Structure formats: C-alpha cells, structure tokens
Amino acid sequence: MEQLEKKLKVIQFIHGFSMGGAETLVKNYCILFDKDKIETIVICLMNHHSPYDQELKDKGIRVIYIYDLLDSVMKGPMIIKKISHRLLGKLLLRSVIHRLKPDIIHSHLTLNNYIEFAAPNNTKLFHTVHTDVNLIWNKSYARQRDFRSAKRLVTKRGMILIALHNEMCNEVNELFRVNNTIVLNNGTFIEQYQDAGEKYALRKKYNIDKEAYIIGHVGRFAHIKNHDFLIDVFNSIYEKHKRSYLWMIGDGSLREDIQTKVKSMGVEEQVIFWGVRTDIPQLLKMMDILIMPSFKEGLSVSLVESQIAGIPSLVSDTIAKESSISNLVHFISLNRDKKDWAKKAMEIINTKRKFNI
Incomplete structure (x- = not known):
C-alpha cells in the first residue's frame, strides 16, 4: 500500500481582512492552493x-483571530482589551503557532516583529513586500522596529x-543585501x-443612463491613494459633462474627509461611496474608466x-x-494638473465609445 503523502501545513499571517490589495492577494492564495497537498490556516x-x-x-x-481569543477571556472595558492586545498578543500568537507546528509561515505587511518572537526555529519563513519599501519601512519607530526584525x-x-514586480525586487535586494x-x-x-455581464446590459438592469460617464476608483481611503486629487479631476470632468458620476469603492480612515470635500x-449627488463590496466585477463592467492618481502602488490588484x-x-x-x-x-x-487629467480621461472614454472597444 502506498504511503499517503503528508500535507504541507502553511500559515498565512496578516493583520486582518480589511479587503485591501494585500488582503485580496492572501485570500486568493488560500482559495487557490491545492487542498489535497496543502493545509492552509490563516492567522x-x-x-x-x-x-x-x-x-x-x-x-x-x-481563520484564527488572536485578539478575539484574548477578548474571550479578558473581560472589561475596551481600554483593558487594547492593553491585553499589546501585552499578551505576541505570547498568544507564539502559543498558537507552536501548537499548530506549521511547515511554512508566510507573513504580510508589517508583522515581522511578531514572527521574530513567535515562529518556531524549524519553520520555513516567507514574507511578501506589498508596497514601496521606503513607505512600508519609513522612519517611524514602529516601522523601523519591524524592518530590524525583518533584517534579522x-x-x-x-x-x-x-x-510583486522586478523594480521592487531590485529595491528589496538592495535594502536587505x-x-x-x-x-x-x-x-x-x-x-x-468573464461571467460578470455586458456593460450596457448591466447599466440597463440597474437603470443607469447609457450616455453617463461612470468614472471609477477602487482602493482604501488612505493618503497614498491621493483621493483628494481624484475629486479635483472628477470635478473638472463634471464641469464639461454634467452626466458624470464618480464611483468610489472601498473604505478607510480618510473616507469622512473625502466625503466632506465632495x-x-x-x-455629492454625483459621487457614490460604495464602501466595501463583493460585486466588484459587475461594478467595474459598468464603468467607462478607472482613474488611479496614487502616489505609489505595489502591483495594483x-x-x-x-x-x-x-x-x-x-x-x-x-x-x-x-x-x-x-x-x-x-x-x-502627477505633475500635470487636474484639467490635463480630466481632458485625457474624457479622450479615453470618447475613443472607446467611438470605436466600441
């Protein structure tokens, strides 16, 4: 009788699933891994x-949530729970990982300080850098501490x-020597x-004007995404084409600031804040153009x-x-002004409509 091949046990470790680019990538990894060969556990x-x-x-x-496990035993006000997260989170993580005995730990974002403390000595370690190294390991104390852990x-x-791409690879190699x-x-x-549907059929279904310009953006509300400039660009488009709408998909700490500016x-009647969505394929299909004035991206999902x-x-x-x-x-x-961006966006939309491409 043939001996059954032992499954590889892999832990994917991330802060949490806030539906950003890194989180989407981790989710896709977990779903696509061959379950007959790999046992995936998310922490x-x-x-x-x-x-x-x-x-x-x-x-x-x-999926294991470290802070939820702590909260189940640490009763009291939120401030007590937050203190327990900071003081006991690493200890519990270490206990959970050692009990699971993984073959591989694949970490993401700024969690190297946790891995350095919690990972067993015989476990193979991988870490994905999801954005520009100068941004993810900037001069703040916490980020520098994480970088030192990563280096060790x-x-x-x-x-x-x-x-995520060749330029980033060169930067990472140089930084870590x-x-x-x-x-x-x-x-x-x-x-x-492929299965999302055809653009104008979807627009008809949702009662959206065929002649309307639908400008889209998908991403968390954070400084690096440059939503402030995006609103200025959209306003310039709207001044030229009144049947224009901006669809903003995502959430984040700066959402209220952008809503105030709008x-x-x-x-405000032209800008739709969709929040976190699971029907992004259908929403994208109804758009005329995606505008992304980000200051920096890794490899944008x-x-x-x-x-x-x-x-x-x-x-x-x-x-x-x-x-x-x-x-x-x-x-x-980004050195071009909002009117240049708006003009180029409208040219792209009109060209696509003219040739139906």
Whole structure:
C-alpha cells in the first residue's frame, strides 16, 4: 500500500481582512492552493468581519483571530482589551503557532516583529513586500522596529522575501543585501469578470443612463491613494459633462474627509461611496474608466482587475509599469494638473465609445 503523502501545513499571517490589495492577494492564495497537498490556516491579529472572512470560512479554510481569543477571556472595558492586545498578543500568537507546528509561515505587511518572537526555529519563513519599501519601512519607530526584525529574520533565519514586480525586487535586494528575492506578480480570478455581464446590459438592469460617464476608483481611503486629487479631476470632468458620476469603492480612515470635500464642492449627488463590496466585477463592467492618481502602488490588484474587465484606466506614472498587462492602461504624471487629467480621461472614454472597444 502506498504511503499517503503528508500535507504541507502553511500559515498565512496578516493583520486582518480589511479587503485591501494585500488582503485580496492572501485570500486568493488560500482559495487557490491545492487542498489535497496543502493545509492552509490563516492567522489574523484582528477580526474585521469582512466578506473575505466569510468567503474563506465557506471554503473550509480555518481563520484564527488572536485578539478575539484574548477578548474571550479578558473581560472589561475596551481600554483593558487594547492593553491585553499589546501585552499578551505576541505570547498568544507564539502559543498558537507552536501548537499548530506549521511547515511554512508566510507573513504580510508589517508583522515581522511578531514572527521574530513567535515562529518556531524549524519553520520555513516567507514574507511578501506589498508596497514601496521606503513607505512600508519609513522612519517611524514602529516601522523601523519591524524592518530590524525583518533584517534579522533574513540574515539569521533565512527568511525568503517576495516582491510583486522586478523594480521592487531590485529595491528589496538592495535594502536587505540579498540576491534571492522572488518575484511573484499579483493575480485574480479571470472567470469572475468573464461571467460578470455586458456593460450596457448591466447599466440597463440597474437603470443607469447609457450616455453617463461612470468614472471609477477602487482602493482604501488612505493618503497614498491621493483621493483628494481624484475629486479635483472628477470635478473638472463634471464641469464639461454634467452626466458624470464618480464611483468610489472601498473604505478607510480618510473616507469622512473625502466625503466632506465632495459636499463642499457641491457634487455629492454625483459621487457614490460604495464602501466595501463583493460585486466588484459587475461594478467595474459598468464603468467607462478607472482613474488611479496614487502616489505609489505595489502591483495594483484593482488595476489588473480593471484590465480583465476590459475597462481602460488613467493612472499616475508612479505606479509600477508591470501593472500594465494590456493596452488599456494610460500613464500620466502627477505633475500635470487636474484639467490635463480630466481632458485625457474624457479622450479615453470618447475613443472607446467611438470605436466600441
């Protein structure tokens, strides 16, 4: 009788599933791994109760929330719970990981300080760098502490680093003085976009004017995404074409600030804040263009998804060129003003409509 091959036990470790680009990538990893060969367990510090959490559970993937475990035994006001998270979180994480005995731990974002404390000595370590190294390991104390942990994990534990594109790979190799960083591009599920439906059929279904310009943006509300400039660009488009709408998909700490700006400009009827969504393929299909004026990106999942959906995009030239996998991506400098961006966006929309492409 043939001996059954032992499954590889892999822990994916991330802060929580807030439905950003890194979180989407981790979720996709977990779903796509061959379950006959790999047992995947996700460990999160916090529970965001997002659709991703439920999607993983529906697929039979175990998700462990460290802070939820602490809260179940630490009774009291929120301040007590937060103190317990800070003081006891690492200890509980270490206990959970050692009990699980993983073959591999794959960490994401700024969690190297936790891994350095909690990972067993015989466990293979991987870490994905999801954005520009100068941003993720900036000069703040916490980020520098995480970088020092990452460096020790690389030099003493042989942790393998993963970059999203070639330029990032070179930056990571230089920063850590290594030459073995792996390039692993972001991807997504093509089938979701093939089955999403046709643009104008979807617009008719949702009673959206065929002649309306639908400008879209997918991403968390954070400074790096440059929503402030996006609103200025949209306002310039709206001044030229009154049947224009801006759809903003995502959530984040700066959402209220952007909502305040939208209201102050008098375009609150034209700007739709969709929040966190699970029907992004359908929403993308109804758009005319995706505009992303980000100061920096890793390899944008949203940009890859828009191309699969057949939607053209206008993006800042600071975004990695590897994000462009088609002729649908148009790069433009952030040094150009809002009217230049608006003019270019309208040219792209009108060209696509004229030739029905």
